[in-house]
Amino acid sequence: MDPTFKIHGLSAFYGAKEVLKGININILPNSVTAIIGPSGCGKSTFIRSLNRINDLILNFHIKGEAFYHNQDIYAKDVDVFDLRRRIGMVFQKPNPFPKSIYDNIAYALRIHDFTTREIIDEIVEKSLKKAALWDEVKDNLRQNALTLSGGQQQRLCIARTLAIEPEVILFDEPCSALDPISTAKIEELIHQLKHNYTIIIVTHNMQQAARVSDYAGFFLLGELIEFDKTEIIFKAPKDRKTEDYITGRFG
Amino acid sequence: MERHFDRELEDLKKELLRMGALVEGEIFESIEALKNLSIERANKVINDDKVIDELENKIDEMCLNLLALRQPMAVDLRFITMSLKISTDLERMADLAVDIAQRVLELSGKPLLKPLIDIPKLTELAKEMVTSSLNAFVNKDADMAGKVILLDRYADKLRDTVQKELVDDFISKDASSAGRAVPLILIARHLERICDHATNIAEDVIYMLQAEVVKHHSEKLKN
Numbered sequence: 001m002d003p004t005f006k007i008h009g010l011s012a013f014y015g016a017k018e019v020l021k022g023i024n025i026n027i028l029p030n031s032v033t034a035i036i037g038p039s040g041c042g043k044s045t046f047i048r049s050l051n052r053i054n055d056l057i058l059n060f061h062i063k064g065e066a067f068y069h070n071q072d073i074y075a076k077d078v079d080v081f082d083l084r085r086r087i088g089m090v091f092q093k094p095n096p097f098p099k100s101i102y103d104n105i106a107y108a109l110r111i112h113d114f115t116t117r118e119i120i121d122e123i124v125e126k127s128l129k130k131a132a133l134w135d136e137v138k139d140n141l142r143q144n145a146l147t148l149s150g151g152q153q154q155r156l157c158i159a160r161t162l163a164i165e166p167e168v169i170l171f172d173e174p175c176s177a178l179d180p181i182s183t184a185k186i187e188e189l190i191h192q193l194k195h196n197y198t199i200i201i202v203t204h205n206m207q208q209a210a211r212v213s214d215y216a217g218f219f220l221l222g223e224l225i226e227f228d229k230t231e232i233i234f235k236a237p238k239d240r241k242t243e244d245y246i247t248g249r250f251g
Numbered sequence: 252m253e254r255h256f257d258r259e260l261e262d263l264k265k266e267l268l269r270m271g272a273l274v275e276g277e278i279f280e281s282i283e284a285l286k287n288l289s290i291e292r293a294n295k296v297i298n299d300d301k302v303i304d305e306l307e308n309k310i311d312e313m314c315l316n317l318l319a320l321r322q323p324m325a326v327d328l329r330f331i332t333m334s335l336k337i338s339t340d341l342e343r344m345a346d347l348a349v350d351i352a353q354r355v356l357e358l359s360g361k362p363l364l365k366p367l368i369d370i371p372k373l374t375e376l377a378k379e380m381v382t383s384s385l386n387a388f389v390n391k392d393a394d395m396a397g398k399v400i401l402l403d404r405y406a407d408k409l410r411d412t413v414q415k416e417l418v419d420d421f422i423s424k425d426a427s428s429a430g431r432a433v434p435l436i437l438i439a440r441h442l443e444r445i446c447d448h449a450t451n452i453a454e455d456v457i458y459m460l461q462a463e464v465v466k467h468h469s470e471k472l473k474n
Contacts, residue, residue: 207322234324236462246324248254 002069004029004168004198005050009064012045014057019045021222022064027215029167032190032199034213034230036206038250041219043202047170049073050200051087052080068168085112088166092173094153096145096160101128101137104145104156105163112164123163131159132189151182158189169193171201175208187212206246210234218242256321260330263313267334267341270306271385274341274348277303278381278445281348282374284355285438293359296352300345307342311335326459333459337388340448340455344381347441347448354434354441364421364431373409373442376402380449387456397472399453400465406446413439 003026012020020042027033035043045054052073054060066073073083096104105124124141128134133155137143145156154174161169171190175183190199190212203209209216210230217227218241226233226242237243244250277296284292314335317323323331380399387396414436421428454466465471 206324210324235328237325243325247327248256 001028003027004069006067007065008067010046010049010066011063012042012049012054013059013061013063015059019222020049020062023224025217025224025227027198027200029198030194030196031214032194032201032212034209034216035200035202035219036204036209036216036245037219038245039204042222043219044172046219047089047172047200047202050168050170051084051089052078053084053089055080085164086166087168087170088161088164089170089172090154090157090161090174092176094150094157094177096148096153096156098144098146100142101145101148101156102141105160108160108164127159127163128156130162130193131155132185132192133159149182151178151185154178154182154186155189158186162193166197168198168200171199171203173202173204176204183208206234218245220245256327259313259317259321260327263310263317263331263334266306266310266313267337268385268389270303270310270338270341271388273299273303273306274345275381275385277345277348279378281351281355282378284352285370285374288355288359288363290356290359293352293355297349300349303342303345307338310338314338329459329462333455336455337452340451344445344448347445350441351438354438357434358431361431364417364428364435367435369409369413369416370435370439370442373406373413373439376406376409377442377445377449380406380446380453384449384452384456387453388459391456391460393457393460396453396456396460397465400450400457400469400472403446403450406443410439410443 005025005027007023007025007027010020010023011018023046035046037043048054049062049066050068050073062074068083068087071078071083097107099107102124105127106120109120109123125134125138128137133152136152137148137156145153148156154177158169158174175186178186187208190201193199194214201209201212213230215227216230216233218225218233218237218239220241226237226239228238232238233242234246237246277299280292280299281296283289284296314331317331321327380402383395384399386392387399417432417436421432451466457463457465463471
């Protein structure tokens, strides 16, 4: 199986500060990869490097190779707009637009040139169904999205990401602001979505990483210490630093 | 900083060691009862079993609480799940000591069919395997655990020798000897089963320490 991402010797810098150090990792399609590690270890920087969201930060630059399929992510001719369409992202805090539920999804479609009303209606419904939100909102699509609960808002953001049919979804701590029931819904959704998408999730919650992922990578001080099948990382990690972190003995 | 969880793990280890020491004592006492055909010692083994049964329940509950409340990972997960298995093996070993004690009661008051030769060898082997498997657990010694596993084949051979000799030389020649021969055959069987449980513990210790499954894969052990 060809990896979706092939990352080789990737280092990332904010100015002179090196926050990722020579990362080597392959991310396989139709799987969930969890990125774990303490605050400041570089895990968010890593996933944000994959769709070049970090480009928006002044003085950010990288060294090394990052390939999405056979496309060099950082090549000069890359259409970053198209890259971010194919590599969607869901953030820690639900961030719906202050618009209706319908328009939250339609807005993304309109800026990506889906223009006819029928097509947009169809995609809005399909996306909300995929995000397991349709049944809860189908009668109130014109309601302001900010009136939804936190968990519903996060699923709306997932629906918004799905609407433009990405291949990859990057989740940056998607449940840290949610209650256990909303968290369980998002985790169940991730299980379903992996059949059609490549998923990478950054999480501080060890149990969540264990529950949802197929592969897990442990980052520490900008280095990828260990990467393996999730069951190995949580049952019998090879590196002492990984073991100390996941058993709570860290530091 | 010591964590509350570390103290809970330490408490579990202490209880498991206490159970191991009691079970080891039960097995040794049953062997002494056999050597001396002592009714008093045999009855003591039978009566003391209740304490071990209670301890098994207590350890099971401690493990389940830790699994439910702490959601342990990696080395902690392996320690707790193996503790559950080890306590089951220890309890079965104590039951086998009770079985030996009951055979001693059956044999008492009757002259032995023959001087015991291979059964004492099997008792020594069982003692060594029980003690070494528990020491391997206490000292986190995977090499010692590996040695215990490799000893199990001798226990099987000694059991077979005892059985064959008593059947061929006594039961098949004189059926009336069965009343005194069968308890000895069963004792050899009980001792061999004790060795099997010591082997299980040794296998669990290796998994706990190295995350290597050697159960049913003794070829993974260094000879």
